[in-house]
Amino acid sequence: MTELITEQPAPQTQPMLETERLLLRPFGLSDAKEVQRLCGDFAVADSTLNIPHPYPDGAAEEFISKQSTKYEKGDGVVFAITLKSDGRLIGGMGLDVKRPFHRAEIGYWIAQSFWNQGYATEAGQAVVAFGFNHWSLHKITGSYFRRNPASGCVMRKLGMVQEGLLRDHITKWDRLEDVVVCGLIKT
Numbered sequence: 068m069t070e071l072i073t074e075q076p077a078p079q080t081q082p083m084l085e086t087e088r089l090l091l092r093p094f095g096l097s098d099a100k101e102v103q104r105l106c107g108d109f110a111v112a113d114s115t116l117n118i119p120h121p122y123p124d125g126a127a128e129e130f131i132s133k134q135s136t137k138y139e140k141g142d143g144v145v146f147a148i149t150l151k152s153d154g155r156l157i158g159g160m161g162l163d164v165k166r167p168f169h170r171a172e173i174g175y176w177i178a179q180s181f182w183n184q185g186y187a188t189e190a191g192q193a194v195v196a197f198g199f200n201h202w203s204l205h206k207i208t209g210s211y212f213r214r215n216p217a218s219g220c221v222m223r224k225l226g227m228v229q230e231g232l233l234r235d236h237i238t239k240w241d242r243l244e245d246v247v248v249c250g251l252i253k254t
């Protein structure tokens with residue numbers, strides 16, 4: 068059996084994470100209009116579980132205003148992914164934490180004009196490290212629609228391995244979706 072090692076407690080307020088090209092910071096209400104514009108892109112919403120389309124007015128504000136409480140309760144974290152070079156918001160990434168199981172599920176999106184430049188992978192490496200080091204997680208899982216190979220590629224590049232294929236598992240906009248489940252165990 069693997070021993071769970073408790074490391075540093077998570078900071079009281081959500082920290083920022085810095086990578087080579089990115090600054091991951093908490094979302095603020097001033098991001099809401101840009102979140103609505105970027106997530107309002109059908110191509111972004113189409114392969115996610117929860118982003119609605121069209122993206123309704125007020126939804127971004129509602130989502131953002133819940134984040135600090137969620138973090139403070141230890142239920143999860145969401146980072147705005149921004150470019151260090153000019154501060155531009157290009158995506159979001161988060162962990163939903165299941166504390167009794169020392170486990171979290173990762174989720175993310177990147178604005179379409181920034182796809183295939185390694186940003187999701189770069190942000191993911193920082194978020195995964197944050198989850199393991201500051202939250203004493205033992206495992207991080209992720210899942211993606213089988214028709215979304217880019218997300219599968221990101222998960223593999225994060226070191227995740229496929230643990231299952233759930234056939235016709237989700238109905239998204241009246242279409243049944245096969246879901247691939249991946250996991251990464253802290254070693």
Ligand SMILES: CC(C)(COP(=O)(O)OP(=O)(O)OC[C@H]1O[C@@H](n2cnc3c(N)ncnc32)[C@H](O)[C@@H]1OP(=O)(O)O)[C@@H](O)C(=O)NCCC(=O)NCCS
Pocket residue numbers: 110111112114115116175176177178181182183184185186187188189210211212215216217218220221
């Ligand atoms: C999935 C998503 C986050 C990827 O973001 P990204 O910043 O483009 O990801 P990265 O650049 O780090 O990696 C993408 C990888 O997928 C690969 N890829 C892209 N399209 C692909 C395709 N059709 N088939 C196979 N691989 C593909 C890229 O080549 C790249 O791999 P490489 O670096 O080895 O060349 C982005 O496409 C997105 O936001 N999609 C809409 C929302 C979404 O699907 N979120 C995830 C839900 S699980």
